[in-house]
Amino acid sequence: MTEGTAAHCWFIAPLDLLAGAVARLPQRLLLGLGALLAWLLWPWMGRRRRYARVNLALCFPELAPVQRERLLRANLRATVTGALELLRAWYAPPPALQGLAEVEGLEHLRAATATGRGVLLFGGHFTHSELSARLLEELSGQPVHVVVRRNNHRCIEAMFDRARRNAFAGTIAKKDVRGLLRTLSQGGVVAYSADQNFNYQNAFVPFFGVPAATLTATPDLARRGKATVLPFWCHRGEDGRYRLRIEPQWKGWPSGDAAADAARYMGELEQVVRRHPEQYLWVHRRFKTRPPGEPGFYRTPAGHS
Template identity: 35%
Template structure:
């Protein structure tokens, strides 16, 4: 979807300058080879792990609850891997927002796309059910190479400049970008047959949620997925944007995986 010009003049106040610097660095990073950026991100994640003790502690508690049989060494290893993935996601977001199609097409492949195509052939909308993975933004950009006219649902960011830049960049790929509160627009798109990217794994406080068993504990999830599927007759297809451990011989580093539709959902 062709986006509108970015309203730069609305965000020239000095308070926004540090964030502008961050955006500039991210855009500059896209000139590097993808593997170089990921290597830098890996080291950045290592640094965050060692410097931000509060977040490291929270992650450790979650891992301990999810994997009670793990040894302390295994928990620390997984915790560090999560932070390294987080560091890489910063550079992946840069590529998603500012990278060129020519560069990104070379590093991705798709698996299970026929599940989406079959659902669309039946004239039904498709809910692309995903989660807030560290590959969220790069997955949204790369999946746009395989999904025509897909809509994306997003949560508004608190910082005005960050929200404006996020929506401006994300609107460049896909069909429409819909704020999560605009349920009518989401439903309209599904009824029109548009695949719709939706991640219900976060608690939005004022929306209908349920607690469900997840990795040995209870986690909140939105009930909106089931309601929208029932109301529109849309198929629900799980989707996972996978970052491969190493670049394949053909240059692929990411795999967009679409799973079979959920039954009786």
């Protein structure tokens, strides 16, 4: 970093110190801080509240309005807490993570890595996804790479990237297919999700009964990278501890039919989300891209945020 850049990024050093302090908080205090911040930030989260409210209405029409509103508040609380869990994932020293998690199905990961092939840990966008990858590293001793979205602010991105590189084996930009394939072909383990809205290489498949534009390239990426695909899920229990689960690759997947494989993924993800719906990342526009001729879901009514 040049002298001029360092001066421009003067605020990063105190942010680093604050992030490190938050990452070391006892779990009870971190969760309490997340709840407090969610309450304080509620008035400034109008756009994200609207996205989540639309998504929940589409996906849980069977719930009464008061139940969906309760779920919305729980989800916003989990989403804000997820920002603190990111800091824990990036900055917490190993002793601060001890006793926070348990993992089921670790034998599937060990068997896959023993072959020398790369592994795609195939999950979804939950509020604690990167923390689950860090916890898996600590519990298994297996280095994990993460796929990330780069920040547009140069100083913030430098801070995030440095923290992630300290926590994980490496980072791969979301659209860096070449980097992903190189990591897999070298036997790396990559935490990967394909459940956000995709307007390319997609198929419209059901997610909670709603056609959702879903990436169809995952089986081809695994084939080209000679990787094993293992479903990887995590949820935070009522006691504040994290339950990680690695499953064997789904039978009959991939099938050779890209749309059918995407539908299987969405179906499996839906089952997991239904168990803990408040912990899924509902604040993004999952159903933004619509089939031809269908109106969008997220248009802002006049006079509303």
